[in-house]
Amino acid sequence: MSAAELRAxxxxxxxxxxxxxxxxxxxISFLVAALVGAFFMFVLQDPARARSLGxxxxxxxxxxxxxxxxxxxxxxxxxxxxxxxxxxxxxxxxLFGREFADGTVKDLLALPTSRAAVVVAKLVVALVWSLLLTxxxxxVSLPLGVMLALPGWSTQVLLHGVGVIVATAxxxxxxxxxxxxxxxxxxxxxxxxxxxxxxxxxxxxVSAVGYGAWFPWAVPSLMSGVAGPDQATPxxxxxxxxxxxxxxxxxxxxxxxxxxxxxx
Numbered sequence: 001m002s003a004a005e006l007r008a009x010x011x012x013x014x015x016x017x018x019x020x021x022x023x024x025x026x027x028i029s030f031l032v033a034a035l036v037g038a039f040f041m042f043v044l045q046d047p048a049r050a051r052s053l054g055x056x057x058x059x060x061x062x063x064x065x066x067x068x069x070x071x072x073x074x075x076x077x078x079x080x081x082x083x084x085x086x087x088x089x090x091x092x093x094x095l096f097g098r099e100f101a102d103g104t105v106k107d108l109l110a111l112p113t114s115r116a117a118v119v120v121a122k123l124v125v126a127l128v129w130s131l132l133l134t135x136x137x138x139x140v141s142l143p144l145g146v147m148l149a150l151p152g153w154s155t156q157v158l159l160h161g162v163g164v165i166v167a168t169a170x171x172x173x174x175x176x177x178x179x180x181x182x183x184x185x186x187x188x189x190x191x192x193x194x195x196x197x198x199x200x201x202x203x204x205x206v207s208a209v210g211y212g213a214w215f216p217w218a219v220p221s222l223m224s225g226v227a228g229p230d231q232a233t234p235x236x237x238x239x240x241x242x243x244x245x246x247x248x249x250x251x252x253x254x255x256x257x258x259x260x261x262x263x264x
Contacts, residue, residue, distance in 0.1 A: 002114075002117075005113045005114055005117035006117045006120060006121055006124075008113055008117075009113050009117045009118050009120070009121035009122075010121040010124060010125060012121075013095070013121050013122055013125045014125060017125060017129065020094075022090075022091070022094050023129075026087055026090075026091065026129070026133055027133070027136065029083070029087055030083075030087070030133045030134075030136050030137045030140075031136070031140060033079050033083055033137060034076075034136075034137050034140035034141045034144060035140075035144070036079075037072070037075050037076055037079060037141055037144075038141065038144035038145070038147075038148060040075060041067050041071070041072055041075070041145070041148055041150060042148060044066065044067035044071075045067040045148065045150075067148075067150060067151075068150050068151045068152035069145060069150050069151070069152040069153045069154075069157050069158075069161065070152055070157055070161065071152075072141070072145050072150055072161075073157070073158075073160070073161025073162070073164065073165065074161070074164075074224070074225050076137060076138065076141050076161070076165055077161070077164045077165045077168050077223075077224035077225065078221075078224045078225065079137065080134060080137065080165055080168045080169050080172065080220075080224065081168050081172060081220040081221045081223065081224040082221065084130070084133075084134070084168070084169055084172040084173075084220070085172050085175070085176070085196075085200060085217075085220065086196070086200070087130075087133070088126070088130040088133075088169075088172055088173050088176045089176045089179045089192075089196045090196075091126050091129055091130060091176070092122075092123075092126050092176045092177065092179045092180040092183070092192075093179050093180075093182075093183050093189055093192040093193060093196070094189075095122045095125065095126055095180070096122060096180045096183035096184050096192070096253075097183040097186075097188050097189040097192055100183075100187040100188045101188050101189060115254075115257040115258050116254050116257070116258060118257065119180075119250075119253055119254045119257050120254070122180070123177065123180065123250060123253075126173070126176070126180070127173055130169065130172075130173045130176075131166075131169060131170075131173070134165065134166065134169040137165075138162060138165060164223065164224065164225075165224075167223060168220050168223045168224045171219055171220040171223060171239065171242050172220045174242050174243060174245070174246035175199075175216060175217055175220065175242055175245060175246065177245075177246050177249040177250045177253065178195065178199070178245060178249040179192045179195055179196055180192075180249065180250075180253050181249045181252050181253045181256065182194075182195040182196075184253055184256050184257060184260075185256060199217045200217070202215070202217065203215060203217040203218040203221065204218075206218050207221065207222065212234075213234045213235065213237075213238045214237070214238060214241070215241075216238070216241045216242045216244075216245045219234040219238045219239065219241070219242050220242075222234045222238070
C-alpha cells in the first residue's frame with residue numbers, strides 16, 4: 001500500500017461522502033444535540049421558569065446536572081459518548097456496508113488500488129468525519145453557553161472540558177472499527193447494526209454491575225461521566241483495552257478484504 005494509493009482511495013471516498021445524504025444527516029444530528037444540550041442547561045438554570053413557560057411539566061423533576069460550565073461540558077461529553085457511539089458507528093457501517101448493499105464492491109476491488117488502501121482510506125475518512133462532527137458540537141455549544149450566561153467559566157475549565165470531550169470522541173471512534181469489520185464480514189448493514197446494538201446494550205449492563213472500566217465499549221461513557229460519580233473512571237488498562245480492540249478490528253478488516261472470496 002503506497003501513499004499514492006491511499007490518497008487516491010481517500011479522494012474517492014470523500015467524493016462519495018460529499019454527495020451522500022448521510023453527511024448532512026450526521027451534521028444536522030449533532031446540531032440538534034447541541035441545541036438539546038443548551039435547552040437542558042436553560043431548564044436547569046430555573047426549573048420554575050421553564051414550567052411557567054410550558055417547557056417542563058408541573059410534576060417533572062430534574063437531577064444529575066448543574067447549570068454551569070463544568071456541568072455543560074460534562075453534558076456535551078456524555079452526548080459524544082452515547083450519541084457518538086451510535087452516529088460514529090453508523091458512519092463506519094455506511095462506509096463499508098454500502099459497497100455490498102449497492103453491489104459496487106466488485107467494481108471497487110477491480111480498481112488499480114490495493115484492498116488495504118481502500119480499507120485504510122475508509123477508516124481515515126470515518127475518523128476525520130467523526131472528529132469534525134465533534135468539533136461542530138463544541139463550536140455550536142460554546143456560543144450557546146455564552147448566551148445562557150452560565151457561571152463557572154475559566155480557561156482551566158475550558159481546557160479540561162474540551163479535553164474530556166475530545167478524548168471521549170477518540171475512544172468512541174476507535175471502538176467503532178468493530179462495526180466496519182462486522183459490515184465487511186456480514187457483507188452489508190444488518191450484521192453491523194446488530195453488533196452495534198449488542199455492544200451498546202452490553203456496555204450498559206456491564207456498567208450497571210460495576211465492571212464498566214474493564215469492558216472496552218463502556219470506557220467512553222465512563223470517561224464522560226455519564227454513568228455517574230459512583231462508577232470508577234477508566235484507568236490505563238481500560239483505555240489500553242480500547243486501543244487493542246481498535247487495532248485488532250482494523251487489522252482484521254484489512255485482512256478480510258485482502259483474503260475473502262468476493263463472489264458477489
